[in-house]
Amino acid sequence: MLNDTLIGRKIWTLRRAFKKNKAPIWKALEYELLRPISKRREVNINRLAAVTKDGQVIIVPGKVLGSGEIGHKLILCAISISEVAEKKITRSGGKIITVDKLVEEYPDGRGVLVIG
Numbered sequence: 018m019l020n021d022t023l024i025g026r027k028i029w030t031l032r033r034a035f036k037k038n039k040a041p042i043w044k045a046l047e048y049e050l051l052r053p054i055s056k057r058r059e060v061n062i063n064r065l066a067a068v069t070k071d072g073q074v075i076i077v078p079g080k081v082l083g084s085g086e087i088g089h090k091l092i093l094c095a096i097s098i099s100e101v102a103e104k105k106i107t108r109s110g111g112k113i114i115t116v117d118k119l120v121e122e123y124p125d126g127r128g129v130l131v132i133g
Contacts, residue, residue, distance in 0.1 A: 024050055024096070027116045034120040042126035049078035050096065057096065058133030062087050062105050068132060076119060077133045087111070094119040 028050050035043040049057075060077050063085020069075060071089035081093065083101025091111040098106075098113060106113060114122075123129050 027096070030116050030120055034124065038124045038126075040124070040126040042129060042131065043120070046076065046078055046131065060133050061085050062102055065091065065093075065132065069130070074119075074123065074129045076116075076129055076131050078131065079133050081106075 028047055031043045031047040031050070034040065035047065058077065058079030059082055060079065061082045061084040065075065065077075065081070066085060066087040066089070069089070069091055072092075074092045075094070077093070077095040079095070080097040081095045081099065081102045083099045083105055087105055087109045089111075090109060091106060093106055093111060093113050094116055095113075103113060119129065
């Protein structure tokens with residue numbers, strides 16, 4: 018069904034997490050990743066800064082772009098992140114994690130905010 022790609026591996030990770038933990042967030046994210054590439058979301062740093070608070074855990078089922086500034090820490094998981102966005106998030110004291118790490122640290126999905 019799915020080729021062995023980065024997106025395919027992330028989808029399987031989310032599928033296993035849903036089956037194991039019965040957390041609906043993982044199933045919803047799986048469906049988001051199954052969408053065509055042209056329909057995936059793009060979120061700028063200034064949007065993340067406007068809708069988040071210090072220390073929140075965020076997942077973006079698409080790409081994070083570097084337009085804008087952020088003044089607080091975030092734990093961010095995204096399918097793709099531009100280099101500029103990555104630098105801005107780490108410079109503000111934030112952290113970027115993988116889908117595997119997100120599922121491991123937050124197996125029930127509590128406290129994880131989906132933006133996009």
